[in-house]
Amino acid sequence: MTETTASLFAGAAGYYVRYRAAYPDDVFAGIAARLGLDGRQRALDLGCGPGTATLPLAGYVAEVVAVDPEPAMLAEGRRLAGRSGVGTVTWVEGDSSGLGRLGLGAFDLAVMAASFHWMDRPVTLQALDGLIRPAGAVVVVTGSVSGTARDVPDRPTWADAVVAVRERWIPFRRRWRGDAGSDRRTYSQVRREHRDVLGASAFHRVESFEVRWGRRHDVESLVGLQMTMPDSTPGALAERAEGFRDDLRAELIKIEPSGVFVEPIRTEVLIGRRE
Numbered sequence: 438m439t440e441t442t443a444s445l446f447a448g449a450a451g452y453y454v455r456y457r458a459a460y461p462d463d464v465f466a467g468i469a470a471r472l473g474l475d476g477r478q479r480a481l482d483l484g485c486g487p488g489t490a491t492l493p494l495a496g497y498v499a500e501v502v503a504v505d506p507e508p509a510m511l512a513e514g515r516r517l518a519g520r521s522g523v524g525t526v527t528w529v530e531g532d533s534s535g536l537g538r539l540g541l542g543a544f545d546l547a548v549m550a551a552s553f554h555w556m557d558r559p560v561t562l563q564a565l566d567g568l569i570r571p572a573g574a575v576v577v578v579t580g581s582v583s584g585t586a587r588d589v590p591d592r593p594t595w596a597d598a599v600v601a602v603r604e605r606w607i608p609f610r611r612r613w614r615g616d617a618g619s620d621r622r623t624y625s626q627v628r629r630e631h632r633d634v635l636g637a638s639a640f641h642r643v644e645s646f647e648v649r650w651g652r653r654h655d656v657e658s659l660v661g662l663q664m665t666m667p668d669s670t671p672g673a674l675a676e677r678a679e680g681f682r683d684d685l686r687a688e689l690i691k692i693e694p695s696g697v698f699v700e701p702i703r704t705e706v707l708i709g710r711r712e
């Protein structure tokens with residue numbers, strides 16, 4: 438594990454559970470239907486975070502092995518799994534770079550939900566090629582890509598306020614740009630599309646579907662959401678955290694005095710198979 442992957446989401450786990458949206462059921466029902474999941478499969482959830490995909494996936498397979506480099510994320514996952522009483526989940530500390538060494542056994546599918554962009558993707562797919570059974574699949578869930586409701590052209594939206602405040606409080610050099618030598622850049626600026634990376638791997642036969650959904654926010658949930666981003670966790674902002682939060686609250690209310698915000702979300706699912 439590199440120091441970078443271990444510390445990226447340090448301090449974000451509690452905020453993550455509270456402010457990041459769970460995926461809609463259609464995402465996992467869609468994966469299960471396309472892969473014929475019938476409760477007998479073994480799944481890997483790589484970059485599982487606090488189990489956002491792990492827990493719903495566990496309802497469709499015999500076992501999910503949930504791997505993440507961040508111990509606080511795994512602790513939240515264990516806690517939530519205990520509360521929801523889902524099927525069998527094994528939580529493992531590790532990351533994509535050391536997969537072969539974890540001794541995880543064979544899988545029918547590997548899911549990477551909102552995590553593939555943090556990995557050296559070709560190397561990860563190569564490692565997965567050694568772990569996934571011949572008829573198995575790799576599933577990349579792009580996470581919850583936030584669109585912005587722009588009802589009135591040129592009128593600033595809450596997302597514009599977030600961008601402006603981030604630019605004021607997060608020095609450019611600290612905004613996540615990824616490691617030199619890896620293909621990670623930022624969560625929004627991965628150079629090659631996931632689909633192309635899959636297409637060039639052993640899991641080159643790619644099908645996809647998307648689920649469009651949305652959620653409503655108030656000021657505090659939009660502020661909390663920022664606390665889940667690696668470059669604006671309370672730890673990353675440190676002494677600037679309070680100023681950042683206050684500035685964002687003020688900007689959001691200026692844009693929408695009602696304090697009610699809509700976040701349209703698009704979740705794309707890519708399923709890569711060998712043949």
Ligand SMILES: C[S@@+](CC[C@H](N)C(=O)[O-])C[C@H]1O[C@@H](n2cnc3c(N)ncnc32)[C@H](O)[C@@H]1O
Binds near residue numbers: 490510531
């Ligand atoms: C944005 S969160 C996604 C969590 C969850 N899968 C979800 O869908 O909400 C990304 C997660 O990937 C993990 N991560 C970062 N680099 C990783 C790597 N190289 N291998 C595995 N996981 C990694 C982080 O610790 C974090 O928990």
